[in-house]
Amino acid sequence: MLVSYKWLQEYIEVSDISPQEIAEKMTRSGIEIDFIHERNLGATNVVVGYVQEVHQHPDADKLNVCQVDIGQEELVQIVCGAPNVAEGQHVAVAQVGARLPGGIKIKKAKLRGQVSQGMICSLQELGIENKLVPKQYTEGIYVFSNSSDVTPGQDVLEIFSLDDSILELDLTANRSDCMHMLGVAYELAALYDRPVKMPKIKVREIKETAESQLNVSVENKEDTPFYQATMIKNVKIAPSPLWMQNRLMAAGIRPISNVVDVTNYVLLEYGQPLHAFDYDALGAKKIHVRRATSNESFTTLDGEERTLSDEQLVVTNGKIPLALAGVMGGLDSEVTEDTTTIVLEAAAFHPTVVRRSAKISGLRSDSSARFEKGINQSRVGEAARRAAYLIQELAGGVVLNGTVEADNRSSKEVIIALNLEEMNKRLGTTLSISEVAGIIGRLQFPCEKVGEDLHVTVPNRRGDILIKEDLYEEVARLFGYDDLPSTLPSGTTTQGKRSEYQVSRVKAEQYLRSAGLSEVITYSLTSKEKATVYAPKGIKPIRIDKPMSEERSVMRTSLLPHLYDIAAYNLSRRNNNLFVYERGSVFLTDEESLTQLPKEQEQIAALISGDYLRHPWQGEKKEVDFFVLKGIMEGLFETLGLMERIQFEQHQSEGFHPGRTAYVKFEGKAIGILAQVHPSVQKQLDLKETYVFELNLETLLNAEQKTVNYAGIPRYPAIVRDIALVVDEQVTVAKLKQVIEESGGELLKEVALFDVYAGEHMEAGKKSVAFSLTYRHKGRTLTDEEVQNAHEYVLQALTEKAGAVLRS
Structure with missing residues (x-):
């Protein structure tokens, strides 16, 4: 809302207050003034x-x-x-x-x-x-x-009033009462305790009645609570006077002609949208307001032919549409230079109907903006009388006696009982009943003392005040937020803190950042193709109703496709070393058409590609591989205290390298995947050798985490034995390690893999796997014989359970 400082003085005396002071006062009382525009730009x-x-x-x-x-x-x-x-x-x-x-x-x-x-x-x-x-x-x-x-x-x-200042109000949805000059005047009257000067209305009517020339009816009383038509003859269409043109231009509206400018002027003055029809172009002596029929066509004032739906409200001559109610008039009945008789429409249309109608047509006018937020229905007629007076004065119009109307408005008043003790307790004030009555009086709300309460009648212009708490807020802002006393809260308090889930999530992300990965954030919406490729088995893509584009038409089922997009974007700009991760939600359902909300599941995914510093202190670079990302993942599990409950199982899955893909399992249940992107996918997306993982983060963070127990530094020496085993290529390192740990007994404290070899000097289909085994007793020094017995038992178990043979 743009408010002219000079125009504002027509309704309230503020010439002694600068625009800057007004802006400061209004902003501190709850209506933010974004900018003060000076109309003179240097002339x-x-x-x-x-x-x-x-x-x-x-x-x-x-x-x-x-x-x-x-x-x-x-x-x-x-x-x-x-x-x-x-x-x-x-x-x-x-x-x-x-x-x-x-x-x-x-x-x-x-x-x-x-x-x-x-x-x-x-x-x-x-x-x-x-x-x-x-x-x-x-x-x-x-x-x-x-x-x-x-x-x-x-x-x-x-x-041209270029010495004027324009206040730009940033109004919240509930303060539609300030979407016009009188509303702002009422607001300043309350802030500065000054009277409001109402606009002049002195209409001279002739004996001929409007009812003799026009009939008005409405189809649905809820859609149109009030519709009024005023008839004015003998108008002379010409430019409006310069003072009116200046005020319209200051408010961001182009002057057109005296009659049209008057309707826009009263819109800005009262917040009441009006429309003028050329009476001779109506095609009938009737106005009927109804819902449009499906596929009914209509040409609006902007010259565009529109196809209407039955959700839209139209003003008709009983047969064909004349205007899109509350949004825009029609081209065929517009006021032109040849117009001599007009029908002045002043109405109240249902906010939801106008909002839906404007959205369907892709039109949002100054009129619809006010109807959508709700107008003051009690002043519709007054605004029409003001417009009739101005047309009478500026266009030489002759106003016919009376109006033609359909009135179904509710006259119920909002009366709120304000309890002084409760209000003071809420605000921390000690205001007396007379002080509160004085503040309410500045708002020009009628009030009276009933017992210990103050009964306040809320005018229709303030549709945002419905309950006693709304009145408390009015008292507080007029008393002055800065003047409210500061008091410490009393009673028991609970210290805010993160939940265990949130603490674990922060810990997981901190680890990934410490491992050199940068966080990225991508869209939750993706294309159908990307949502389908990596969706879990049985999961259906969820399409949104009105997507902005096909690329953002479906809820994502995996974080990986957008990580690929980020990788391709960076590689095309020669950022060749990528270490990124994302934490976000995926949306899962097995329904073709949703009957209930999908499952929103939090996941975490990572992507690495390029080189990393293997030994940073030496500057040695090494290309990433499967085991680099596996090591990062294992570090994540260790950080969460879950490593002992994690298993990796070789797997083949579409979109991933057939020999470098593993399911990640938690206590035997698959929770994610670790893999190299399939070479064909890498080629298609212009990626280098790329490795990814994606995990169900909710399962990990909701799991009971292992308590960290302190163990003292060992007092007795350890004995380390290295073994190199020859096994079939299909035997996994995890299997060998499991056998060693299960058979090593209480003396075996640590098992570490240090070499895997297959190739020259090895029998076809075989590989060599080398482990380092650490033995120790916590209460004494071990003997060679004890270690040898335990070690031989391990070797025997490896032979029996894994077909392993010691490499000579």
């Missing part, structure tokens, strides 16, 4: 000029030499290239020495040999946006239409 020394003579430039076809009276003793000569300049016009002239927006300085000059002592200006050159300039002046200089309003030498900046 100086611009006056009214009267063009006495115009001659063709002798050396330029598109230039004219003008003799202009600017209120001085002598005429000034100005060379002008505007196509619409002519004798007898009053125009805006920037004198020699003037400045215009954009840093332009006007100097005496020669144009094709002719002296030019100034510049005849367009509105755009004075700093007014082209979209706000009346259409007849968008391609040339501005001409004052009413010469009696101006005199040569008069300050143009003052005439």
Whole structure:
């Protein structure tokens, strides 16, 4: 909402308060002022000029030499290239020495040999946006239409109110009462305890009645609680006066004609949308408001033909639509230069119906913006009377007696009982009943004392106040938030902290960052193809109703596809070493059409590619492989205290390398995958050798984690035995390690793999696996015989259970 400081003074005396002070006061009371715009963007020394003579430039076809009276003793000569300049016009002239927006300085000059002592200006050159300039002046200089309003030498900046300041209000949805000038005036009246001056309304009606010329009906009382038509004859369509044009332009609305400008003016003044129909173009003496029929066509004022739905409300002549109710009028019944009789519509339409209608049509107008948030239904008629008065004064209109209306409004008042003790307890204040009554009085809310309570009647203009807590807030903001006393809370308190799940999640992410991975965040929406490729078995993709694009049309079922996108994006920009992870939700369901919400499951995924520093202190680089990422994953499990309950199982899965893929299992149940991206996928996406994992984070973090117990440094020495085993290639290291740990007894404290070899000097189908076994007793020094017995038992178990043979 844009509010003119000078216009505001029509309704409340604030000339002694600067726009900056008003903005500060309103912002501190709950209505934020985002900006204060100065209408003058740097123009100086611009006056009214009267063009006495115009001659063709002798050396330029598109230039004219003008003799202009600017209120001085002598005429000034100005060379002008505007196509619409002519004798007898009053125009805006920037004198020699003037400045215009954009840093332009006007100097005496020669144009094709002719002296030019100034510049005849367009509105755009004075700093007014082209979209706000009346259409007849968008391609040339501005001409004052009413010469009696101006005199040569008069300050143009003052005439156009360019010395004004515009307050830009950032209104929350509940404060629609401030979407018009009177609403802002009421707000300032409450803040500064000053009276509001209401606009002048003095309509002169003739004996002929509106009912004799028009009939009004509505199909649904809920859709249209109130509809009123006022008839005005003998209007003369012309430009509106300059003061009205200035106020409309200051509010961001382009002037069109006197009648249309009046409807927009009252919209800004009262917050009541109005519409003027050309009576002779209605095609009937009837107005009927109904829902549109499916596929009914209608051309709006912007010249676009629209196909309507039965969710939209239309104003008709009983047969065909004349307007899209609450949104925009129709082209066929618009007010034109030939219009002489108008029907002035003032209505209350249901906010939800207007909102839906505007959305379906892709139209959002100043009218719909106000209907959507709710208007003051008790002042619809008053706003219409104000518009009728202005049309009467500015367009010579004759107002017919009475109005034609369909009134189904509820007259129920909102009365709230305010308990002083409860309010003071909530606010921490010690206000008396008379002080509170004084604050309520500044809001111009009627109130009376009933027992210990104050009964407050809320005017219809404040539809946001419905309960006693709303009144407490009004008292608090007018009393002054800064003046409310500061008190410590009393009673028992609970210290806020993270849940165990959140603590574990933070710990997991901290580990991944310490391992050199950077966090990324991608969209929860993806394409159907990406959602399908890595979806768990039986999971169906979930399509949203109205996607912005096909690339963002389905809820994701895996984090990996978007990690691939990030990798491809970075590689194409020569960032070749990638170590990234993402924590986020996937959305899972086995239903083709949803009957209930899908499962939202938190996952964590990582992707690595390129080189890493194997020994940072030496600067030695090594290319990543399967075991680098497996080591990072194992570190994650160790951090969470879950490593002993994790198993890796070789697996083949679509999209992954057939020999470098493993299921990750937690207590025997698959919770994720660790793999190299399949070479064909890498080629398709322009990726280098890339490794990924994805895990069900919820399962890990909800698991009971192992308690960390302190163990002292061993007092007795350990004995270490290395063994190299020859086994079939299909036998996994995990299997061998499991056999060793199960058979090693209490003396075996640690098993560490240090070599795997297959190739030359090895029998076909065989591989060599070497472990280091550490034996120790916590209470004494072991003998060689004890270690040998335990070691032989391990070797025997390896032979029997894994077919292992000691390598010679």
